[in-house]
Amino acid sequence: MAKRLVVLVLSVALLAALASLGAPSRAQQLDSVLYVYNWGDYIDETLLIAYEQQFGVRIVYDNYATNEELFAKLQAGAEYDVIFPSDFMVARMIALNLIAKIDLENVPNLKYLDKQAVDTWYDPENYCVPYLWGTSGIAYHVSLEEPPDSWAALFDPEQVAKYTALGGINVMDDQRELLGAALLYLGFSVNSTERSELEQARDMLLRVAPEYRYFNSADYQVTLLPAREVIISHAWNGNAAKAALLTRSEAYPKGEWKFITPKEGGLRFQESACVTARSPRKATAEHFINFLLEPENAARISNATGYLSPNVGARELIDPLLREFLPSEEELARLVWVRPLASDAQRLWDEIWAEIRIGG
């Protein structure tokens, strides 16, 4: 009995070991599988299927919700090949050797990218390839007679009272965005580390925060805006565009939501496609990233997410409605990058933020 069991177990083990031999050999030197880790709702998922069918690479696709989540997973040893961190996180990951430098020879479609999106502060040596970018500002419902043009709409008590009466305000539950916007409104840097400046921003926010109807930066574009739970919202342009796409109807052929970059300026961010340092499938990862940079694919990603692509080739192919959310040259000049904070400054920001959130 025992002998027969041993034989059985042995043969199963042998079969398992040899199973891989039977798999068909692949024509290209692409790997059989690719692990991709992206933000939720940040790609056209049919592209993944298209890639699988065209190149015979199985894609394992997972989502994260914040940069810190991605960072924590990678640090814990998660084995992903392609990731999409935001600007400051790219800088941090390069510093910690979590990202491999992409071989630009393998990504010829880089030629379609806007030069100013490729030369960035966070990735001067081009470890990564820009994927999508955006800016924060104010989304407003088209029924508003006078659209807002300044951050005052969110921070000036009179205006806050007015918009609250008209239908309510949503602000982002994001310390860099909300405090950053408040600092911009007061004429300070979005990366300020001056206690007095941050305290001014805090005092201003504490006066108006109880009036805000929502603190939502997670899903407002699909929940709050289309349902008209609010009349104006602190928003990223891509999310405002998504809300516009979702509310297109006969009465509103261009959707019900519009977006402005306040005259004081807005915060700019950009996600890049990167290959992890631990990836054993670097060539396949680069091949996949190159695939995403095909103009028609980049356009499909923009159309699905609402976010703008740095892909110049895709501009003519995207939904015309999205083009309205592309900042003009003059607006582009008013955007500022969010920079990482030193530990002490981070703590200061954190404490100020806790005060605002508990007071709001």
Place this chain on the structure above:
Amino acid sequence: MTTTISTGVRNRAAQAASSPERAGYAYQHRFERWAGWAMLVSALYGTALLVRVPLLGQKDFLPMEAALHRLAENLSMSSVAALLTAFSLADGWLSARLLRGAAVGRMAAARAWVGIALSLLYFAALRDFGGALLIGAHGGAVLALLSRNGGVILAYPSLVWLGVFFVLPLFGVLAASLGRTTELGLIDLSAPSLENYKRLLSPVGVSGLVYVNIFVRTVWIAFLTTAICLVIGYPFAFWIARQPERWRNIWLMLVMIPFWTNLLIRTYAWVIILRRDGALNSLLIDVLGVIGRPLDLLNTPFALLLGLVYGYLPFMVLPLYQSIERLDKRMIEAASDLYADPVRTFWRVIFPLTLPGVLAGSILVFIPAVGTYVVSNVLGGGRFFLVGNLLEQQFIGAGGDKAFGAAFGTVLTFLMLIATLIYFRLGRKVGYT
């Protein structure tokens, strides 16, 4: 090692059996044979890795494959192959001896300890948690079997579970709470201090003790949730318990059905009901015509409590039902025979007798309610900043100060631990647990 463990056990086994010597021997024999099977498994796994890693160069399928490739990059593929061959041969030989009933327990125990030590080394060098867990748990399992103690063997899986998923992380959090988060988001433990705990108790800006405030606020909301669940759940459980027997299960089933759906989805369902153009407002305006303009129901304390009570009510009803159902009806009859009115009967007889259920339900509702952040984000519209939200922000949000978050988590864990201990204390007093 083995002998010291086994002597005590042999006595126990001997006491339990009618014919001490023979029964004790049969016990040892069986468990050592099982250890032989465990060794066979590791020998086969080693062989499979030997075939797949050095020979075929595979790295995507079985646990440990990728890590062994990394090891090969640092050493050489031939040394990895030699290592695997040595282990497979040793384990194969041991398993053959053990399965034949030879007395090689000592050697097998030594091999098991090597496995445990190796798992630590392996994790330190290669950072492959799954592989380390496999090696270590295998070594532990062999040791448990060689102890010949049925109790240890039965408890072993849950000990591994508790150790890996509770004790280890708890110590990790405790250690992290003494460190400092660096600019790069790492935890620096070179100068451990209680700074993070001090920060918890220090006033911030113009708002006073912000963190204590968040804590008190959270406990208050969790308390309200528990109280409301109790007030709704008690009569409900009582009513179910008094239904004819075959209906009871159907009612209980109905209480549990919402659990088949994820809490997040159920919470979002409330958004659809409560929002301005949602189901409730359209019912009130269009169908009943009671109000003229939509009510703002979302992101009010009402919505938050509604979501929490809705989510956790079954945790209250089920233990309550159990203790009410077990209630001896003759006690109630005796009370009325002694001229107690219904109110008095309830407070003097029924309620004290069902107190175990009340306590169990309360603790089951209170603890998850303290840790909630989904409900406060979704139904509270982010307006209610609770402990769960603060923790979320420190670990996966823009706050990013993991060491501070760890300190907050540690305090929370200890307070919950105290609450649970009080519960067990009270439970003993009312004859429960």
